[in-house]
Amino acid sequence: MSRLICADFDEFEEALYGVEGHYVLRSRQQRDWRLRVVELDGVALMFGREGAGTVYSGVGLPGFFNIFLPLSRHECTVLGGQRLDRRLIGWMVPEAMFHIDASQPASWMTVAMSCELVLRWAQQHEDEFDSSLLSRNLICRAQQDLAPLVWLALRLLRIDHCAPQELHAPAAESAARSELMDHVFRSLLPATPAQRGVAAQHSHQQVLRRALELLDAMPDAPLHMADLCQACNTSERTLRNLFTRYLGMSPHRYLMQHRLHAIRRAILRAAPGETITDICARFGVWDFGRFAGFYRSYFGELPSHSLRSRRPVPRALPLIHR
Template structure:
């Protein structure tokens, strides 16, 4: 994780991720400038604490979309002429200029997302994605509460600072990227599966059969909802409705439970040198605290206790 604390704004300005621009101070500097960045190889979360009231004029870098969320000084922040409150978010597209006016020192969170990942996410959900988001900056009220995004960001910053080896494997970064993108766009998009008409009148049993066949033939740690969409030639909304209709849960939850079962099986067949960290890394688990809680919720014991019992049995 990039961590920066500086007394002057110039260094802070140069370290910003996904955008390029210039600060003009509108008040006397009152504190140091602080910046934290978690880079997930295509998605980056950045938290900043500015040292003064500022006007920032910037442009989104080619290849990146950005979402901007003030954490403090909401009422004194204005983006492109739009006054903020605790529900509003700013959306910046590549190569488009924007202006952020903060009358007092502010803290904020941004998420920079590569165009490739955003376009892939949109293609999987084209029946509910507002493609005008790809072409213009906007300021809007979040469709849902911002809490899930802020909680996820705090967890990622904490883990990247204290256990980076858990987060920066290929599988873990992919899982974290997917979770961040899903939370970001669920906040922006008005998703209403009940009233939205499906684009394809497909046989739901056939979609479910193909989805379960995919899970039976592939390693569960490498499967995501978008893989199910591709295998079944169905939209993400349709797949979500099918899983809720027949299995009583979303594809994301079903995959999470299947992954927990796969990890449990790996623990029960662990070798002498295996650790929970190594096993979890293979399955893209990056938040060990949340994983351990879910594992105990479903299996009544902690992962470390399961591993200890499995190794004891192997010596009998």
Template sequence: MTQLVCPEFDEFEAALYGVQGRYVLRSRPQRDWRLKLIDLSGVAIMMGREGASTAYSGIGMPDCFNIFIPLSAQECTIVDGQAFDAQTVGWMAPDRMFHIIAERAASWVTVAISAPLVMHWVHTHADEFDATLLSNNLVCTGRRGVIALLTTIWRIVRVERDDPAQLRYPGAELAARTELVDLVFRAVLTIDEGAASIRQKPRHRQILSRALDLLNLMGETPIFVNDLCAAAEASERSVRNVFHRYLGMGPHRYLALYRMHAIRAALCNAAPGDTVSGICGRFGVWDFGRFAALYSAHFGVLPSQTLRARRASARA
């Protein structure tokens, strides 16, 4: 078992397995970020404890399917615009973008399954398998199979903690992996009668993808809401509605938080001779005093402290 305790969210973000994406903190961090990972050679259990309210935009890795189960703050979790409760789980397909809002610091568990193992299960269960799971993200209501899945996950965690050599035996690892994969699919496929599978609307997905792609492409260039609208080929109202639904905030606030995170990353990777005001200026900050106050309220330190910590780390 790999265990990480991260004082900062970006180390936690980089360590996530099976997905690649970006956190935007919606609130000041309240605690450290913790991650546990158990690798069963093609299936990985990941347990996360986030340190703040967040908005996460990610994409499944090309060869990996994921099931996402909140362990706390279920009522404060929104995935692809769908509010969660104690009866809800998420399914993420490879190369599909998804968005998770946690309105307070939350804990969760995911199981990532390699594509070859998924296809093997599909081949042997073709008569009961919903083929849309191979190409769509779903939010599923119904937990008849999830209780059994969680029970098995806790058993594996206990064995890995108390007798880690046990799961290193090829036969034992194969048995645990096979049972886990079967329970993942049972959890996703055994949806309560009358419950719906919710998919992102294609137009919403297009608007959000184009807007976020522009942010990733423009780097330090200041970006405004009208730029997002032009990139998405949508009205400001449409962009605002999509951001509220999938990211839990309007585009103005998201842009402000995105810029703050980008400046923090630039401060953490500053070159010799870089200054706080110079870095902030590159990102379009003109009222540095106000920005410093907002930065401190959000990250708990001033921009100058972030830069000093970076230089102290470089000297060390």
């Protein structure tokens, strides 16, 4: 994690991720300027605390889409001429100018996402993605409570500070990035129900069967929603509706249970010296405390207990020649 504490705004201004612009102070400086950045290979989460009331005029860098979410002084913050509140979120596209006016020192968070990752997410969710998001800056009323998005961002910040080796293992970092982007777009996109046609009933059952066959064929692999969508050649919303309709749970919950079982099998077959951290990193676990709670509620014991109670792998007996 990058952590920056500045006596004035110049260094703070230069360190901002995904945007480029200039501050003009509109009030006397009251405190230092603080910036914390968590980078997730194409996605950057940024928490800023400004030291004075400011006007910031900026432009999105060519390779990034950004969201802006005030965490304090909502009533004193104006984005693109619109006064913000606790349910509004700013969306900035590459190479478009924006202006943020905060009459008092404010705190905020942003998420900068590479164009490649945003376009990939849009393709995987083409039947629910609003294409206007790709072409212009918007101030949107959040489609759901923003608290889970902020809570997820704070968890990432804490884990990046306390246990960066866990968060930045390749599979774990990919899983954290996907979860953060999902929360961002669920906040921006309306949750409209899918339209079902009678003629599509048989096709939907085939899609569900392909998804379950993939899970059966790869019982010990760290599969994600994108893998299921690609294998079934369908969107996440279609899978979400099918899993809920036929299996009584979302595909995310089904995948979580699949991953819990896979990790338990790996723990019970662990080689001498292999740790829970080693095993979980292979399956994309980035929040170990939360995972341990899920594991205990599902299997009735902590992962460390399972590791201690595993059966030793029998050694091959030497051949005796007669």
